[in-house]
Amino acid sequence: MELGFPYSTQISCQSTNGLKCLCKLLSSPRLLDSCCFFAGMKEIDVCIIGAGPVGLFAVFELGLLRLKAYVIDTLPVVGGQLAEIYPQKPIYDIPGYSYILAEDLIDRLMQQIAPFHPSFGLGQKVVGLQPMKGGRWRVQSQNGDLISAGAVVIAGGLGCFEPRKPDLPGLEALENRGVMYRVRDPEKLRGRRVVLAGGGDSALDWTLQLAEIAGELTLVHRNSVFRGAPKSAAQVRALADAGRMRLLTSTALVSLEANQEGNLASVTVQTKGQEPLCLEADDFVPLYGLTPQLGPIAEWGLALNASAIQVNTENFQTSVPGIFAIGDINTYPGKLKLILSGFHEAALMAYGAYRYIHGGAKPSFKYTTVTGINAL
Ligand SMILES: Cc1cc2nc3c(=O)[nH]c(=O)nc-3n(C[C@H](O)[C@H](O)[C@H](O)COP(=O)(O)OP(=O)(O)OC[C@H]3O[C@@H](n4cnc5c(N)ncnc54)[C@H](O)[C@@H]3O)c2cc1C
Numbered sequence: 001m002e003l004g005f006p007y008s009t010q011i012s013c014q015s016t017n018g019l020k021c022l023c024k025l026l027s028s029p030r031l032l033d034s035c036c037f038f039a040g041m042k043e044i045d046v047c048i049i050g051a052g053p054v055g056l057f058a059v060f061e062l063g064l065l066r067l068k069a070y071v072i073d074t075l076p077v078v079g080g081q082l083a084e085i086y087p088q089k090p091i092y093d094i095p096g097y098s099y100i101l102a103e104d105l106i107d108r109l110m111q112q113i114a115p116f117h118p119s120f121g122l123g124q125k126v127v128g129l130q131p132m133k134g135g136r137w138r139v140q141s142q143n144g145d146l147i148s149a150g151a152v153v154i155a156g157g158l159g160c161f162e163p164r165k166p167d168l169p170g171l172e173a174l175e176n177r178g179v180m181y182r183v184r185d186p187e188k189l190r191g192r193r194v195v196l197a198g199g200g201d202s203a204l205d206w207t208l209q210l211a212e213i214a215g216e217l218t219l220v221h222r223n224s225v226f227r228g229a230p231k232s233a234a235q236v237r238a239l240a241d242a243g244r245m246r247l248l249t250s251t252a253l254v255s256l257e258a259n260q261e262g263n264l265a266s267v268t269v270q271t272k273g274q275e276p277l278c279l280e281a282d283d284f285v286p287l288y289g290l291t292p293q294l295g296p297i298a299e300w301g302l303a304l305n306a307s308a309i310q311v312n313t314e315n316f317q318t319s320v321p322g323i324f325a326i327g328d329i330n331t332y333p334g335k336l337k338l339i340l341s342g343f344h345e346a347a348l349m350a351y352g353a354y355r356y357i358h359g360g361a362k363p364s365f366k367y368t369t370v371t372g373i374n375a376l
Contacts, residue, residue, distance in 0.1 A: 052080020178264025
């Protein structure tokens with residue numbers, strides 16, 4: 001069964017491997033659970049790999065040109081980095097908004113693409129991409145689902161999200177038992193004893209945000225200097241000086257201790273030249289960034305440059321005709337990894353994809369103020 005555009009409802013669907021899943025779709029479409037919704041090979045105009053902001057906006061631009069999209073993502077929710085890394089952070093450089101929370105931007109994008117009824121394959125990693133007859137592409141997900149697409153758009157961002165993990169014995173046994181690699185909902189940390197680790201923007205920003213929320217907050221950084229924005233670093237130091245959190249620089253993580261139930265009990269650290277210190281903790285959040293791993297995308301024969309896909313700037317096509325790459329995953333002279341750059345790329349890509357699918361025919365350019373939105 002195909003799942004069309006989902007909103008606040010319950011949808012039962014049958015995966016190809018026979019497992020039945022019930023997707024409880026809550027008030028936000030971002031909460032769409034992972035499921036599979038077709039048997040056999042699905043035919044679609046364009047398959048978009050990656051449901052980050054850029055992949056989602058690509059649905060809109062393709063829809064304007066009457067191209068229907070299927071969006072596939074390895075994560076169980078849409079939103080890419082915005083959903084996974086910083087859902088509650090305000091973004092200030094989205095045109096038309098003085099600021100917008102990352103999760104709200106994703107909700108708005110989902111509303112914007114709703115008229116084009118995209119289908120989603122969430123919780124599915126794309127592992128294979130092969131050419132088919134007639135210039136079409138066969139996209140294969142890890143669980144064996146197959147899509148036949150007229151063109152493919154890779155909007156894979158940083159690739160599959162793999163957090164960098166500190167080398168601590170027993171770390172993985174404590175994952176989801178106090179150890180997490182991203183803060184999904186800061187409210188869940190209200191009043192708790194939280195230890196953050198890291199020296200980049202993510203660690204600094206979360207320290208600033210959680211200082212108001214956590215019951216007890218410690219930031220552990222192995223160096224004395226932060227890699228993140230100097231302004232944020234100064235704010236963190238000021239908070240520590242004011243006694244509103246504990247800042248431990250030049251401090252190494254030593255070990256994690258569990259309680260009898262197998263949940264995190266404490267984090268032991270050691271500041272240079274001092275004795276080890278045991279910090280009682282409910283939550284430990286090492287924020288060492290994500291390992292940018294292209295994963296299977298690196299094996300598809302596309303021209304790459306330092307783990308990014310090379311594209312032209314006319315239509316963001318890769319070195320292989322019919323395969324386009326937009327958003328953080330691509331590279332070209334002057335590339336800026338910004339959401340708005342990805343939106344621009346999506347618009348030009350859609351014209352390129354249309355021409356590829358329609359044997360070179362040029363779509364007529366029209367303003368939405370003239371055409372409105374013609375639902376697909
Ligand atoms: C802390 C932080 C703050 C930021 N602040 C800003 C800001 O203020 N303004 C701004 O413009 N930008 C900001 N950015 C950058 C912005 O988040 C990115 O530019 C944006 O997310 C890129 O969108 P995308 O859709 O290209 O990729 P992503 O958001 O990375 O989404 C890519 C998706 O592709 C999926 N994927 C990858 N490989 C596969 C595969 N093989 N199969 C299936 N799915 C796959 C991933 O799971 C992911 O969901 C910030 C980034 C961070 C980390």
